[in-house]
Amino acid sequence: MSEFMSCMQEVETLIRARYPVIYLVTFEESKTDRVLARIAGGRNKKSYGWSFTQGIHPLIGAADGSKSRTSATKDPLAALDQVMASNEAAIFVFKDLHPFLTKTNFAVVRKLREVIYALKNTYKTLIVVSPVLELPTELEKDVAVLHLPLPSAQEFSELLDRISAEVKDNPNVKVRLEGGARERMLDAALGLTLGEAENVFARAIVADGVLDGNDVSAILDEKRQIIGKSGLLEYYEAKEQFGDVGGLENLKAWLGKRAHAFSSKARAFGLPAPRGILLLGVQGCGKSLSAKAVARQWQLPLLRFDVGRMFGSLVGSSEENMRKAIQVAESVAPAILWVDEIDKAFAGVADSGASDAGTSSSVFGTFLTWLSEKRSSVFVMATANNVSHLPPELLRKGRLDEIFFVDLPNRSEREEIFRIHVRKRGRSPDKFDVARLAASSSGFSGAEIEEAVISALYDAFHENRDITTEGVLTSLAETVPLSRTMQEEIDRLREWAGARARRASPQDDSLNGASSERKLEV
Numbered sequence: 001m002s003e004f005m006s007c008m009q010e011v012e013t014l015i016r017a018r019y020p021v022i023y024l025v026t027f028e029e030s031k032t033d034r035v036l037a038r039i040a041g042g043r044n045k046k047s048y049g050w051s052f053t054q055g056i057h058p059l060i061g062a063a064d065g066s067k068s069r070t071s072a073t074k075d076p077l078a079a080l081d082q083v084m085a086s087n088e089a090a091i092f093v094f095k096d097l098h099p100f101l102t103k104t105n106f107a108v109v110r111k112l113r114e115v116i117y118a119l120k121n122t123y124k125t126l127i128v129v130s131p132v133l134e135l136p137t138e139l140e141k142d143v144a145v146l147h148l149p150l151p152s153a154q155e156f157s158e159l160l161d162r163i164s165a166e167v168k169d170n171p172n173v174k175v176r177l178e179g180g181a182r183e184r185m186l187d188a189a190l191g192l193t194l195g196e197a198e199n200v201f202a203r204a205i206v207a208d209g210v211l212d213g214n215d216v217s218a219i220l221d222e223k224r225q226i227i228g229k230s231g232l233l234e235y236y237e238a239k240e241q242f243g244d245v246g247g248l249e250n251l252k253a254w255l256g257k258r259a260h261a262f263s264s265k266a267r268a269f270g271l272p273a274p275r276g277i278l279l280l281g282v283q284g285c286g287k288s289l290s291a292k293a294v295a296r297q298w299q300l301p302l303l304r305f306d307v308g309r310m311f312g313s314l315v316g317s318s319e320e321n322m323r324k325a326i327q328v329a330e331s332v333a334p335a336i337l338w339v340d341e342i343d344k345a346f347a348g349v350a351d352s353g354a355s356d357a358g359t360s361s362s363v364f365g366t367f368l369t370w371l372s373e374k375r376s377s378v379f380v381m382a383t384a385n386n387v388s389h390l391p392p393e394l395l396r397k398g399r400l401d402e403i404f405f406v407d408l409p410n411r412s413e414r415e416e417i418f419r420i421h422v423r424k425r426g427r428s429p430d431k432f433d434v435a436r437l438a439a440s441s442s443g444f445s446g447a448e449i450e451e452a453v454i455s456a457l458y459d460a461f462h463e464n465r466d467i468t469t470e471g472v473l474t475s476l477a478e479t480v481p482l483s484r485t486m487q488e489e490i491d492r493l494r495e496w497a498g499a500r501a502r503r504a505s506p507q508d509d510s511l512n513g514a515s516s517e518r519k520l521e522v
Contacts, residue, residue, distance in 0.1 A: 098134035181213030247413030276380030281406030284447025
């Protein structure tokens with residue numbers, strides 16, 4: 001049984017228990033209508049719908065302009081009066097009543113409270129169906145609220161079967177979902193409504209006449225549009241891949257083992273969805289690049305979470321923005337939520353009471369609660385440079401799966417990084433003495449190595465020649481790496497991570513080994 005149907009069974013239980021008002025938060029209006037009508041029929045009850053444009057009408061089959069509508073009940077007060085006056089055993093489904101449940105519409109709130117009292121000892125139930133939860137304080141104790149889940153992979157599978165049956169006789173359309181293509185399609189569709197999925201499948205067919213595993217990108221594009229509408233999260237189209245990341249083999253292996261962890265096969269195997277990781281380490285050593293690369297490897301949307309956008313000018317709006325951002329991320333799950341430089345975002349939590357009346361602390365608390373309790377397939381990738389700014393609550397086990405320490409690259413990793421950046425600039429690494437370059441760049445981060453290559457390119461372009469090993473060596477000699485200007489801070493970071501974090505690079509790249517290498521080469 002799908003999670004949606006399990007929730008609808010709970011709705012039926014509430015109806016049988018004579019709960020007067022039930023609030024269902026969902027975008028799936030049509031599907032919810034069909035199930036509620038079936039529940040009403042099974043209980044020998046009538047089922048009616050209401051909307052501001054139609055008034056009260058039969059729940060199923062009333063959107064065709066029939067005379068079954070009652071235009072006099074378009075006004076919510078009149079509609080609620082009719083619910084109270086009705087002598088039938090019935091379910092009344094009010095759609096999008098939430099705009100009327102505000103302080104400026106106190107008459108509707110008051111009337112709804114009277115409806116609650118009137119319906120308690122009857123066989124009538126009022127069900128509010130809305131995509132957003134808007135519940136005034138006056139109704140919190142008397143209204144049961146259920147958040148209906150989005151469709152499961154099984155429901156998308158049934159949708160694909162229906163679409164395949166509809167187009168099987170069309171010679172201009174090919175459906176190729178053999179092997180793992182079907183599962184990739186279903187996994188990518190998770191987080192969409194059935195209507196959104198049907199639209200994107202149809203768009204994929206119209207685009208090239210084929211529906212296959214390559215259309216996963218079309219589904220991700222649909223999710224990008226959903227995210228863009230929120231304005232709170234940024235959809236990052238990841239073009240980077242792990243071939244662009246030098247070293248960090250332990251981190252790559254850990255992430256590689258979880259590449260299919262959000263699939264239905266993983267659920268059937270008993271695997272829980274991975275929660276997330278914290279990448280802690282020196283600036284410019286590949287933390288953000290790894291977040292982008294894993295999105296490409298896992299073929300999941302990458303959502304950049306800018307905590308600065310959460311802080312609004314109105315009292316309480318920051319906490320609400322955080323909740324909305326989390327809701328948007330969960331609505332397109334499975335997805336990766338990339339929280340870049342989380343240490344800076346929540347650096348002022350400890351002094352929040354004095355600096356911003358506790359707003360930062362409240363926003364951080366909302367985020368922490370979600371990390372601890374989340375069941376959605378949202379994988380959090382947080383990056384940080386300064387451990388002293390990290391609130392200790394974030395580091396507690398259970399909120400994230402692992403903490404990885406990303407140190408400065410050692411000699412073999414620097415060789416790999418030089419090869420990557422030389423190749424990206426259209427040159428063959430075989431024409432460069434990468435061993436010599438690696439030996440001369442001890443203490444350099446990956447970002448500093450890239451900048452040295454770019455600087456050498458500028459010099460070569462200015463002098464009308466090609467880039468050479470000697471040119472890159474000159475750029476390296478002119479650069480003072482961060483490891484020298486911030487040596488004390490980096491040493492403290494290494495000391496902290498030695499017993500508290502997992503190394504992103506293999507065991508032979510230990511902190512002591514890295515320190516020994518610096519003593520020999522610097």
